[in-house]
Amino acid sequence: MSMTVRRLTRAATAGLVAAAALTAAAHSAEAADTLGSAAAGQGRYFGTAVAANHLGEADYAATLDREFSSVTPENEMKWDATEPSRGTFSFGSADRIVDHAQSQGTDVRGHTLVWHSQLPSWVGSLGASDLRTAMNDHINGLMGHYKGEIHSWDVVNEAFQDGGSGARRSSPFQDKLGNGFIEEAFRTARAADPAAKLCYNDYNTDGVNAKSNAVYDMVKDFKSRGVPIDCVGFQSHFNSNSPVPSDYRQNLQRFADLGVDVQITELDIEGSGSAQAADYTKVVEACLAVSRCTGMTVWGVTDKYSWRSSGTPLLFDGNYSEKPAYDAVLSALGGSGDPGDPGDPGDGTPSCTATYTRTADWSSGYNGQVTITAGGEPISSWTATVTLPAQQSVSALWNGTPAWSGNVMTVRPSWNGTLAAGASTGFGFTVAKNGSDAAPAIGTCTAS
Secondary structure, eight states: OOHHHHHHHHHHTHHHHHHHHHHHHHHHHHOOOSHHHHHHHTTOEEEEEEOGGGTTSHHHHHHHHHHOSEEEESSTTSHHHHOSBTTBOOOHHHHHHHHHHHHTTOEEEEEEEEESSSOOHHHHTSOHHHHHHHHHHHHHHHHHHTTTTOSEEEEEEOOBOSSSSOOBOOOHHHHHHOTHHHHHHHHHHHHHOTTSEEEEEESSOSSSSHHHHHHHHHHHHHHHHTOOOOEEEEOOEEBTTBOOOTTHHHHHHHHHTTTOEEEEEEEEEOOOHHHHHHHHHHHHHHHHHSTTEEEEEESOSSGGGSTTGGGOOSSBOTTOOBOHHHHHHHHHTTOOOOTTSTTOTTSOOOOEEEEEEEEEEETTEEEEEEEEEEOSSOBSOEEEEEEOOTTOEEEEEESSEEEEETTEEEEEOSSOOOBOTTOEEEEEEEEEOTTOOOOOEEOOOEEO
8 A cells, every 4th residue: 555545544534533532532431441441541551562464363353452552563564574675665464453553543653663683684785885775765664654653663673782781782783884873763763754752672671780771871862962762662571580670660760751751662471370460560550650651562462472472471361361460450550340250350250261382393293281270269170172183183191181072182180170360280282293283272261
């Protein structure tokens, strides 16, 4: 779709989007019962990363449209997806996400313009002069296509090294253009779309450390010299080895004190149950405590499509059921869920969810793992079904007792049936492919 057609289409649908926004606002005034509406009540957005190839899945689209007020294309706006060969842009997948968001009255974050990763091979082969031209042409081409349609852009992503040096990361841009490439990218971006917020985005900068200090010094310098930077993104990927830092809020605040907005841009927290819920609460409360923290984005809708799926790091499990972390986030945002929903804390109804991950794969077989997570009440037992493709067969099963009906395996706990609210266990199995590499279908988890 051409830029002109996109803008005409956007103008034609503006009335529908405005109507949707008014409806959402009215609903929010009645009850902040979703992540987006609860965050809006706090003057913030609550977003998620979106993959275009999942939009055709009904549960995925329904959860996205109901819960989130901002979307970030997960990969569809990166350089390899949008300019695979020099000067030839490809916007189809990104357009699909933007068009879907606009149909729902949902904001879009742009991710990302200049990054050392997911670069097409032609970029790295350019000399310095050509690379500078190509970088600016890419910013202008991508931002020009979506001018007026993106609320914030990650202009430069992950330009600093990990560790204690605070140094810049080696990349074609850093190595050939030097330290000035970041400033140049921001100045080009401001001219390309003056209305968009321009962000620097990075990971492992969530607490005060050498890397975040280096970013802080850069932002302070940019603000002092009038370099156009509006916001700093904190990716906030957490797990047991990299927990939510104790100075998380203070770190966000010191950046905000420089005169920039702060955004939590790629949030996911590995774990389950009450511990995961408590960590999500810390993050939300930190953002709410910093007036210039304008919003939060979780990096995916459902655990099953997360880049860290084995760590079950998101708010919805593989069956799109709300996890204890979802309830904790909604509560921290001042919202309230439907007390009649099965699995909500305190409703007295035992429930569980089952999520599947392929943990190993080889030419003739694979290992699968099913994680069972209790809902808002303790459970004393659970049952889950696994339907295998007709050609496949199970050669081993552990941590569960199977019963078969055709190609449907019903698994009950062998010893691990009792779970506290929000706690998890699981079972695993080895499958002989017998010519089929298809994934098994995981049925509804039943608890008692």
